Structures are given as C-alpha cells and as structure tokens.
Amino acid sequence: MARVLVSDKLSTTAVQIFKDRGVEVDYLPDLGKDKDKLLEVIGQYDGLAIRSATKVTEKVIEAAPKLKVVGRAGIGVDNVDIPAASRKGIIVMNTPFGNSITTAEHAIALMFAVARQIPAADASTQAGKWEKNRFMGVEITGKTLGIIGCGNIGAIVASRGVGLKMRVVAFDPFLSPERAATLGIEKVELEELFRRADFITLHTPLTDRTRNIIDAAAIAMMKDGVRIINCARGGLVAEKDLADAIRSGKVAGAGVDVFETEPATDSPLFGLDNVVCTPHLGASTSEAQENVALQVAEQMADYLVQGAVSNALNMPSISAEEAPILTPYVKLAEILGSFAGQLTEEPIKEVEILFDGSPAGMNTRALVAAALAGLLKPQMQSVNMVSAPLMAKERGIAVSEVRRDKTGVFDGYVQLTVKTEKQSRSVAGTCFSDGKPRFIQIKGINMEADVGSHMLYTANKDIPGVIGELGMTFGRKGINIANFHLGRDHEGGNAIALLYLDGPLSEEFLDEVRALKAIGQAKLLTFDV
Numbered sequence: 173m174a175r176v177l178v179s180d181k182l183s184t185t186a187v188q189i190f191k192d193r194g195v196e197v198d199y200l201p202d203l204g205k206d207k208d209k210l211l212e213v214i215g216q217y218d219g220l221a222i223r224s225a226t227k228v229t230e231k232v233i234e235a236a237p238k239l240k241v242v243g244r245a246g247i248g249v250d251n252v253d254i255p256a257a258s259r260k261g262i263i264v265m266n267t268p269f270g271n272s273i274t275t276a277e278h279a280i281a282l283m284f285a286v287a288r289q290i291p292a293a294d295a296s297t298q299a300g301k302w303e304k305n306r307f308m309g310v311e312i313t314g315k316t317l318g319i320i321g322c323g324n325i326g327a328i329v330a331s332r333g334v335g336l337k338m339r340v341v342a343f344d345p346f347l348s349p350e351r352a353a354t355l356g357i358e359k360v361e362l363e364e365l366f367r368r369a370d371f372i373t374l375h376t377p378l379t380d381r382t383r384n385i386i387d388a389a390a391i392a393m394m395k396d397g398v399r400i401i402n403c404a405r406g407g408l409v410a411e412k413d414l415a416d417a418i419r420s421g422k423v424a425g426a427g428v429d430v431f432e433t434e435p436a437t438d439s440p441l442f443g444l445d446n447v448v449c450t451p452h453l454g455a456s457t458s459e460a461q462e463n464v465a466l467q468v469a470e471q472m473a474d475y476l477v478q479g480a481v482s483n484a485l486n487m488p489s490i491s492a493e494e495a496p497i498l499t500p501y502v503k504l505a506e507i508l509g510s511f512a513g514q515l516t517e518e519p520i521k522e523v524e525i526l527f528d529g530s531p532a533g534m535n536t537r538a539l540v541a542a543a544l545a546g547l548l549k550p551q552m553q554s555v556n557m558v559s560a561p562l563m564a565k566e567r568g569i570a571v572s573e574v575r576r577d578k579t580g581v582f583d584g585y586v587q588l589t590v591k592t593e594k595q596s597r598s599v600a601g602t603c604f605s606d607g608k609p610r611f612i613q614i615k616g617i618n619m620e621a622d623v624g625s626h627m628l629y630t631a632n633k634d635i636p637g638v639i640g641e642l643g644m645t646f647g648r649k650g651i652n653i654a655n656f657h658l659g660r661d662h663e664g665g666n667a668i669a670l671l672y673l674d675g676p677l678s679e680e681f682l683d684e685v686r687a688l689k690a691i692g693q694a695k696l697l698t699f700d701v
C-alpha cells in the first residue's frame with residue numbers, strides 16, 4: 173500500500189480522500205517546518221503533500237528513495253527543487269486553479285485596504301482616537317490598475333478591476349492581444365505600465381527574470397503616489413527599495429502578503445505608514461483550502477494507485493480515462509527504447525520517434541518520455557518517464573517526433589530511430605488488440621515477434637544453414653527456444669533473428685553462439701514484460 177506524508181497544514185478532506193482511495197496517510201502538519209525531522213522520516217514515504225512551509229530541497233529528495241510524487245496543495249512550487257526531483261524520477265504536481273479566486277480577492281482586498289488605510293484607521297478607532305481627518309483615502313474608480321503577470325490570478329484581478337470601473341493595463345510577455353481584448357484590458361510594456369499605473373499588482377511566479385522586478389530603478393519610473401500590491405511572491409519586490417520609497421512619499425502605500433524571507437518576523441516594511449501586511453494569506457480561505465486539499469489528494473492518489481498524471485510540472489499529463497488506452501503504447505515505446513538502448517554501445521546523438529496511425533492521436537509526449545526511459549535504462553537503472561527527458565537533454569541527445577496518419581496495414585505503430593556518430597538503428601513495433609507489444613521491423617527488416625523477458629538477437633548473412641546451426645547449438649546444451657522469428661532485407665542479403673527464450677543465457681554460451689560462422693552479432697536482450 174502506498175504511503176503519503178502530509179507535512180503542512182491541509183484541510184483534513186485530503187486525509188479522508190487518501191484513506192478512501194486506499195493510500196496510507198500520516199498527517200503531521202508541523203513537520204515541514206522541522207527540516208531535520210523531515211529528513212529523518214521522508215525515506216518511508218511514496219508521496220509528500222505540502223503547502224509553502226515545507227522546503228523540498230535536493231537533500232530531502234536524496235533522503236527519499238521511495239518518493240514518487242510531491243503534491244503541492246496550491247500554485248507556487250518555488251519551495252520544491254524540481255530539477256532534483258526530475259532527476260530522481262519524482263513527479264511534482266500542483267493545483268493550479270484551486271486558490272486563484274481567493275488570491276485575486278486578497279489582492280483586491282489589500283488594494284482597498286491601502287486606498288482607504290483601513291487597518292490603521294481601525295487600530296486608531298479602536299484605541300478611541302476618532303482621527304477622522306488623519307485617514308484621507310483615494311477612490312479607485314477611474315484609476316489605472318497595472319497588472320504584472322496576467323495568468324490565472326492576474327486575469328481574475330483584471331476582471332475585478334474592470335468591474336470596479338478601473339482602467340486596466342497589463343504587462344505579460346505571454347498575454348496575447350486577443351486575450352487582452354477579451355478581458356477588456358490593454359496590453360502594455362513594463363515601462364509604460366510603471367509610468368501610467370496608480371495601483372500596481374504583481375501576479376508572476378518568482379523566476380530569475382522576475383526577481384526584483386520592482387526595485388529602486390523601477391519605482392523611479394512610476395507616478396508619484398503610486399500604490400503597490402504584492403500577493404504573488406516575496407523577492408519580486410526589493411523590500412528595502414520599497415521601504416525607502418514609502419518613507420520618501422514616492423510610493424503612497426503598499427499591500428504586502430509575501431516576503432523575501434518567510435516566515436517574516438522582521439522586514440524593512442514593518443512599522444511604515446500605510447503598509448498593510450498579511451502573513452502569506454493569499455490562499456487562506458476555507459473554500460480555497462478545501463479545493464486545493466481535495467485536488468492534491470485526488471491527483472496524488474490517482475498517480476499512486478492508477479498511474480494517472482495531472483497537473484505535473486515535470487511530466488506530461490495522463491488522465492485516468494486515457495491511462496488504459498495509453499498504457500499498452502507506453503509499454504511498447506519503452507520496449508522499443510530498451511531494444512535500441514541495449515544494442516547501442518556508443519554515445520547517442522539523436523532520437524527520432526515516428527507515430528503512425530492510432531498512437532499519433534495519443535499523448536505522444538508521454539510516449540516519447542517512455543521511449544527515452546527505455547533507451548536510457550541500460551545505462552541508468554533509476555531512470556523513468558519523469559526523469560528521462562531531462563536526462564536525455566543533459567546528455568545532449570536531440571529528440572524529435574513525427575506524427576502521421578495511418579500508412580500501413582497496422583492500425584498504428586511506433587518507430588524509434590537512434591543515431592550515433594557511426595550509425596543509425598531503427599526499430600518499430602505495434603500493439604495488437606490484446607494490448608501486447610510486438611516488434612514489426614528491425615533495422616528496416618520486416619518481422620513479427622512477440623516480446624519476451626529474455627530474447628536473443630542475432631544478425632547474420634542470409635545463407636542456408638543458419639537456423640540449423642543455431643538450433644543444434646541450443647539443442648546440444650539442452651536450452652529450449654520458445655519461439656524463433658526471422659527476417660531479411662532481400663535474398664542473400666542481411667538477415668536477423670529474434671529468439672524468444674525461457675530464461676537467460678550464460679556468457680560462455682553466448683560466446684559459443686557468436687563463434688558460429690553464420691552469425692555476425694549475437695546479443696542477449698532482456699525486457700521488463
């Protein structure tokens with residue numbers, strides 16, 4: 173039974189879902205904050221469900237040999253070392269929509285709080301001061317709202333802004349003009365946004381390109397009296413520069429939910445007039461927490477129990493409905509990769525995967541990942557569909573895929589071509605209606621062969637006596653050949669044989685086979701079937 177650790181505070185709905193789906197679960201919501209304890213226990217788990225408090229570092233991943241999936245109940249995955257997870261074949265998934273509305277609403281709430289100084293006015297009023305003249309606010313109607321990052325959350329903020337009669341401009345390199353038009357907003361360059369906006373709100377992930385996107389130089393371009401809201405990630409705004417600008421009056425106020433260091437027990441922004449701070453509460457509504465807990469538990473259980481993948485950041489999605497249709501072709505792709513990988517002894521430069529007929533309409537990214545996993549496995553035992561594309565990239569292997577309509581007699585087939593400095597080798601296969609993979613072509617030679625756990629591949633000249641010689645050699649040693657498949661390119665040309673065996677062969681016996689006059693190459697292949 174798969175075992176999952178929940179190491180951050182999640183709705184207990186998640187715990188129930190794991191149990192209902194037959195996954196053992198340990199709910200230890202404070203464990204994520206205790207790095208040493210996490211390192212101590214993580215080795216026991218197949219899955220780890222987290223929010224933002226647990227840091228899934230390379231060290232944690234190294235300490236987790238059984239770990240297959242990290243599920244982030246939320247959006248940002250900057251607390252997970254995704255390359256390290258990918259290298260170990262661990263899927264990292266998030267819940268990209270469950271808390272978007274809630275977070276957009278928090279940004280709007282902070283915008284109002286800053287525009288009308290609500291927290292300070294509340295504190296003053298409750299202190300019995302009645303400072304009616306101190307808290308002069310600004311209207312937001314008719315003001316320009318500048319949105320940096322117009323993805324899921326940014327777009328919701330945009331529509332709320334439009335509803336509040338604001339003029340909305342957005343900077344996002346990936347925002348299409350059509351989408352901007354649909355949202356009723358204007359797509360602008362960053363500097364223009366800085367120049368025009370009365371309120372600026374950030375909704376990008378934290379990346380090398382977005383880090384400190386608002387710093388002293390950016391603030392200098394802004395309108396005097398601008399107000400800035402950050403509900404995305406600490407690190408997007410240089411806190412010290414913002415604090416200086418608030419002190420100088422250049423920036424009239426800021427709403428800050430996220431900090432460079434969290435938990436933020438100290439910040440240059442603390443104690444300044446008209447800075448409204450919240451402790452990373454963007455996603456903290458009961459609705460959003462139910463959504464993300466339910467979603468993450470379902471996604472993780474789907475993967476651990478059924479092999480279905482959704483919302484993974486390092487692996488193509490495979491839906492629960494798609495999994496049974498795709499699975500035979502995933503197996504086929506892996507076997508073709510494995511065939512080529514076992515026969516290739518020099519560095520691979522290029523891999524081309526051709527999908528003909530039915531597999532061309534499937535999730536070919538998953539099939540490519542499976543083929544690469546099979547191909548790399550002879551060199552790297554731990555490689556899987558998650559890590560294989562990254563491993564291939566790191567090894568400089570160029571991967572391409574071609575999809576085409578059915579061309580031959582098979583309903584569909586997959587052909588893998590592997591190129592090295594010296595040669596190009598291709599192998600093709602299909603899946604019959606029984607779901608079992610079959611080889612249908614090797615090195616351009618047609619043949620039809622079942623796939624067995626142990627197979628002997630031989631390349632020879634198409635001359636009389638080869639079958640006899642091979643058969644006699646096996647017979648003399650009392651080794652049974654379960655099935656014998658042959659193919660040749662033309663009469664008297666190149667021929668190949670695939671022998672389906674009941675078990676492995678000794679190196680000594682293989683040397684005997686290789687010594688046969690008719691045999692050019694003999695290699696024992698093993699397949700995970």
Ligand SMILES: NC(=O)c1ccc[n+]([C@@H]2O[C@H](COP(=O)([O-])OP(=O)(O)OC[C@H]3O[C@@H](n4cnc5c(N)ncnc54)[C@H](O)[C@@H]3O)[C@@H](O)[C@H]2O)c1
Binds near residue numbers: 320
């Ligand atoms: N405060 C919270 O509790 C809270 C809650 C949820 C999400 N978040 C954070 O909000 C952020 C946005 O979430 P989302 O769901 O909208 O993500 P998203 O992926 O849907 O949108 C992000 C957008 O940023 C854009 N972008 C990327 N690089 C950019 C750049 N250099 N300049 C401008 N735009 C750029 C992308 O094109 C994309 O449209 C994430 O960082 C997430 O972690 C915070």
Ligand SMILES: O=C(O)[C@H](O)COP(=O)(O)O
Binds near residue numbers: 223245248454
């Ligand atoms: O990226 C997110 O989803 C938010 O930052 C929420 O983080 P949290 O789950 O720790 O509240």
